[in-house]
Amino acid sequence: MTSTQGKLTRPATASVADTLRVALEVALPTLAVGVIKRRPRVLAVAGKLHVDRAGVKLLTRLREKHDGHPLKLRVPGRSVGLALASEDVGTVLAGAPTPFSPSTVEKRAALGHFQPHGVLISDAHDRRPRRRFNETVLEPGRPLHELATPFARAIADEAAVLLSEVTHDGELSWAAFDVAWWRLVRTVVLGPGARDDDTLLGLLERLRLDANWAYLHPRREKLRERFRARLTEHLGRAEAGSLAAVIAEAGDDGTAADQVAHWLFAFDAAGMATFRTLALLATHPAALERVRAGLDGFDPAEPDQLGYLRACVLESVRLWPTTPMLLRETTEETSWGPAGTTVLIFTPFFHRDAALPYADRFDPDIWLDGRAAANPALVPFSAGPAVCPGRDLVQFCASTMLANLLRQHGFEQATGPVPAPERPLPAGLDNFHLRFRLLPD
Template sequence: MEDAAPVASRHETIQIGLRAILPAFAGGAVKRRRVPMALAERFQADRAAIRLLTRLRERHGPGPLRLRVPKRSVAVVLAPGDVGRLLRESPEPFTPDSVEKHAALGKFQPHGVLISRGPERAARRNWNEAVLEQHRPLHHLAPALLPVLNEEVDRLTETVDRRRELDWRRFDQAWQRTVRLLVFGEPAREDRELIAALDSLRRSGNWAYLGRPRTRARAAFAARLRRALAEAGPGTLAEAIRDEASNGAVHPEDQVAHWLFAFDAAGIAVARTLAVLAVHPGHRLAALNELAAEDPAEPAELPFLRACVLESLRLWPTTPLILRDSTAETRWGATRLPAGTSFVVYTPLFHRDPARPYADRFAPDIWLDGTAREDPSLVPFSGGPARCPGRNLALFCATGALARLLREREWRLTSPSPLYTGRPAPATLDHFGLAFRPEPARQPLLGAAPHGDANRHSTSRATGTHTSAASG
């Protein structure tokens, strides 16, 4: 005998829409928006959504909760195991090519792998995995990419030393230039128009199917992207593209458009990780000790620093909503949900589940001791067969930039941020508002360094400054 799937009331459906789904889209699902992000941090929007969904899970049980949406079958996933199943069984019967995602990403990558199905998706996925070397911790081009990261961070540091402040605008300009160099090489160093054209299309993507198609702008961007790939030099990701054969179904320019989009999230993770390390001097010391044991001119995995980046993505996921549409009827315990059901995973609910002892604590060790690996609902890069194929490359670039920043200077968080040592990590952290003051780097103490942060940290809310006491 089958049971009816739990269904949210109209009031509960509206609350989920207002507290979880709407803020995620308002903040910019495809291109982040500054004002909504500032408001989300001010009101800690993610905290309210986590509390709501936790209450609904207690009230209705852990099974997918159907929402009362006219003419649609929509279900919110509430159980960690169901997150694992949804991702593990992608792309069939749970396709990443959801209605909303297709409308949003189609604005600038109509042939992107995330919005593809069938044989075309398989060809594009295989190509991405091969070019990005999904299963290698360090890409074979890492020796050529690392000097670019080091040189561009050095340029940024020189500028910041004169200005005495590193804010998001200055960091993002340097990061976007670095991304262009990594992907296309020197000819694209100052090609700001390429990224500006992409950003314009991404802003249209924020509106999904409510926005206009912009077919001509998309075609012009694709042509410009193909030229940049053709003109790219050696030692770039474009070189890896040329080395990997592709058929007519792949459309490399659309896959690269997605890479450029994804590099934005990596930059946000760098800024947030730098911020959280600024207020956790014990973890910063552990990272510095790891760096001291490595040659800065040689690529290295840097497992602890990589764990810090992953932990920042757990605390503040750059993909707050994971969407899947079912291609067939699916069974969930004693209930069935029809084909075409849209499943919504609100990642902060699982990353910050109150049942976790480390829910609101910066705990990079969970990425080193197997805790995160055993939990299918900790998904900073998604999971399963449709997980991000560029995960290792993105982590290499993020840790490479962070390593250079940490080696060169000590960064003091000066913006009025909700980040404070000894207090729960804020549920929402606006990267646009982050600002740092550079100070001369201090030599790390080689030897055993605790990953835990037992240091005291004094703060001044009146001035918005954050000053560390002695590290130890």
């Protein structure tokens, strides 16, 4: 059963008009931008039109209209519910994998293009050992991974290469950052031998673009096999200081390549969040000064927990969620409806809820003083038993990269809407077209 304000409730039923509004103002823009692989041009247009802001306003009106009850949408042939209360978000996410399974028909159709045996789309039986494998390798709940030292050194090396290029050009673009980020990701996940394998990433990108269309695009099995063979070759080397080495020790049940494919997919969003965090720090002097103070004595060759910088990354993902729509599918009858009901959680609505005093401003301290933890709907890495197992590793890589960039250099945003502290932050931030000028330190 779901709860709203502590009471057991059943969903209210949306009108046909309200269902259409949700489809047009929430679902369609989310799909258009690209759920699995972002479409830069569409993202740029969506940012200019503030489409997420429109979706937040619509859901706010619906919450008021239905007293916060979950909303049953009128979708022909489907049972679909929309969460409108933070308490319901907590209940649903805590209920994985039963009765609220992360493996939904939409995810299976999309992710099946490049990771058909990934843990996120596994049934309850297969999910348990695959989740255990992910946790063994990625070490969630541990701020510093057992391989944090070689990872920190790899990050420092890539940051140094990137900064040398920026110093020469005078500007830092997304294109330059993205190249450095993926070199780092391939080194951390697969080892130095994979650092320059752009072909692997190209294959994955093509599969992810197909995945945006889910069941509307046929699966290209030969392309997926080429990607899988190349990925398996890298994993087979099990290079010291990489996650591939940990995988070799943990043992592969035949699905490790699919789990790793998901990690690579997730690291793409992590790069976006890191670059957006740089934009926030470049335009919020007080926060940047605090970051710099925390970097006093920072050694790039040694791992550091970087608590405040991690909070900045989390705040970036709150402001601009890299997973705007969380989906769950019921495995049995619940108050949401019969088994097979899809539950929608639109994260921008909860992360930018006007009732939050910090809704539209950059406030990393909410992740340090307990305010974020007290709100079950603030879920930058999801929550509950299906929470992202790589959350700590992602935060480490993002914060350490930022530390290397900022410890001796200043950046000034040169393009795009400036997320200034004196006015509400924009509903979207197009990372693809962001550029920064390097400032003398």
